[in-house]
Amino acid sequence: MDIDTFIKRIEEEFDDLKPGVLKPGTRFREVVEWNSINALILIAMIKTEYDVTLTADDLIQSKTINDISSRITSRMEP
């Protein structure tokens, strides 16, 4: 999975996010106001684009964009 494309897709979902702010090591809760709606937006995008389901637990345990990305990669069908 391409991390740059992933970041671009996140930027497209969240209006508040200025392009370029998000890096692979960014702690996403610090740049996006973290609430249940934003969690659902992220889960929806990942399901649509990568056909991977992230749980509430996955999000709790992920800190950075990289963390989420590796969880997706580990569940993507080869």
Next chain:
Amino acid sequence: MALFSLYGIRLAGMAATVPGPREHTADYTWISRKERESLIKNIGVETRRVAPRGVTAADLCVAAAERLLENLNWDRREIELLIFVSQSPDHLVPATACIVQNRLGLPHSCIAFDVGLGCSGYVYGLSLAGSMMQSGASKKALLMVGDISTLTTSYRDKSTYPLFGDGGTVTALEFNQKAPEMHFNLQTDGAGYRALIIPDGGARNRMSRKSFDIRKVSKGMYRSRLHLQLDGIEVFNFSLREVVPNVKSLLKHAEQTMDGIDYLVFHQANRLITETLRKMLKVDPARVPYSLKEYGNTSGASVPLTMVTQLRNQLTTGRLQLLLSAFGVGLSWGSVLLETDRIVCPEVIEFTK
């Protein structure tokens, strides 16, 4: 998988009633303005109808039935099946359907009972009514699906309060040999029963003084054990996991394709869920109607309410291939593929006492 078909069941008409009072998401000051804007944009609810104290789902359904029966010109003595699908009955005992049978002046030969399902209720109700009619139990039936969800939401719980609205519907079905087949795919996964639950007040956790205590659940969220609880991510992931395979199996069973469907009507869960499902099924937006913006998530009533408010013109003037898909509390879900042909459908009714 419960895939099956029913023949000889004609959808003769349908009607829907909503309470008059309106609440606007923009006025929900428990949350910040930014959150309200995000809610409107992503969850998709701008206004909801809220039943005044003392107005029940049965009241809304009866008002819809009175109007529909007037327009259908049916002889009430011929209606020998009444199913009331709701999670907000008039009383804990007896079944609301019995009270409604009397209110509507239906004959004593009428079978009447309640079904305690929510979001999936319309699809389940159609299959139940259809099966009983096919067995010869009744030639004409009324299926009522409605809920007063606002009765059990906590104002200080943003996961439920700004989402749910109230509504009651009725669908008239008649046995007719020439009617095209209806195809169903019904499923259940009770392992997820906690995802949408009112914990106290039933036999498992009897109502006690503690049931009323308002507790802080998380930041900005307070509710009692008599309030409806919703685990958003759990319900979201369940819907995204189960609905698409259910719909695809149904289409295969019916030897149909999505291209042959005029409209795909989803349970109005929230916009994020239904839009993701729509994209996963690759259906263009024009074929997926919404009543969510105006009426919110109206539980089991949401599919028929969407049909009455968004497709009335098409339903009354032509022939339609419809795929209805409903999913949620239980967890329970199902889809039905059916054809309608110039049905009777009065405009949505606003309830006044």
